[in-house]
Amino acid sequence: MxxxxxxxxxxxxxxxxxxxxxxxxxxxxxxxxxxxxxxxxxxxxxxxxxxxxxxxxxQEPVPAALQAVLRRAERRAERRSGLPVWSQLVAACLLLAVGATGGALGARWAERAETPLAMAAFRAFATYSVETVHPVEVAATQEPHLSTWLSNRLGRQIAPPDLSRSGFSLMGGRVLPGVNGPAVLMMYRDAQGRRLTLYVAPEPGRAEQPPEFAQRDTARSYWWFDDSLGCAVVGDLTREVLHGVAMEAYRQITGA
Structure with a gap:
């Protein structure tokens, strides 16, 4: 031309x-x-x-993850103003754009290359999900002590989410080394004996990021950043099953 x-x-x-x-x-x-x-x-x-x-x-409904981001942005706008609110809205717009480009929004979440958070969560899952003798350091039978211990080591208040609605019960937790300080790993299992883990690590100064999907071999993960924490749910489950469990954990941890 x-x-x-x-x-x-x-x-x-x-x-x-x-x-x-x-x-x-x-x-x-x-x-x-x-x-x-x-x-x-x-x-x-x-x-x-x-x-x-x-x-x-x-014509598709707005994804639940995007709705959660918008609701939280609205609530936080009532308490403070400035960049944090706009960063939420930018993240929401990016999620919407990626979903539209993929051809369907629905319940899909964005996919991207693994982050250091996701890689650490995959390694922890691969190491401890197969452990039969000592899968956790503190068992769920000591739940009050478990929550206090994990919170003290993380330097933040953290309580293991209740995932029983998704069919998973808490086995316990342990402390792991992390890039920015101690990280914590909580382990769950369902009636079939399938295990999944919730990895939580400090991420100071990290911009908030709604949940995204990652996969390594047969292990799948949904991970996110919120309030200077990085969280990743990992399991050798179908994407649909893991999506439901991860959304429940996300709601309880972030208050979305």
Whole structure:
């Protein structure tokens, strides 16, 4: 395409999406120009294909993860103003954009390459989920002590989420070394003996990030950053099952 062709195409596109008078001018030109008529027909076909592809997405409900981000942003806006609220909204917009590009929003969450948080969570799961003798340091039977111990080592108040609605009961927890200080690992299992872990590590100064999906071999994870903490739920489960469990943990930890 020559520079002249490019300029003419740009002008034609401007007229096509301009005022009614400009669109009428373009139609009059097309009536005298077969090549322009072909261009307009091709653009019409492209528009129709895009509408067929993305119109259904626009009618889908807003994902639960995005709704949670927006609700929390609204609540925090009542308590403080400035960048933290806008960072929530930016994250929400990014999540929406990624979902739309993927072709469906629904219950899907964004996917991206593993972060150091996700990698550490995968390593912890691989190491301790197969342990039969000492899978945890402090058992769930000592739950009050467990919560206090984990909170003291993490330097933040943390209580193991109740995941019984998703069919998983707490086995206990342990403390692990982390990049920014001690991290904690809580382990759960269901009636079938399947195990999953919740890895929580300090992430000072980290911008809040809604849950995202990652996978390593058969292990899958949903991870997020919130209030200077990084959290990752990991399990050798289907994505749908893990999604439900992770959303429950996310709601309880963040108060979303």
């Amino acid at each position: 020559t520079e002249r062709d490019h300029i003419e195409s740009a002008a034609q596109m401007r007229l096509r999406h301009g005022s009614p008078a400009e669109q009428a001018e373009l139609a009059a030109r097309a009536a005298q120009d077969p090549a322009l008529r072909n261009d307009l027909a091709a653009w019409d076909r492209q528009d129709a294909a895009l509408r067929a592809l993305y119109d259904p997405v626009a």
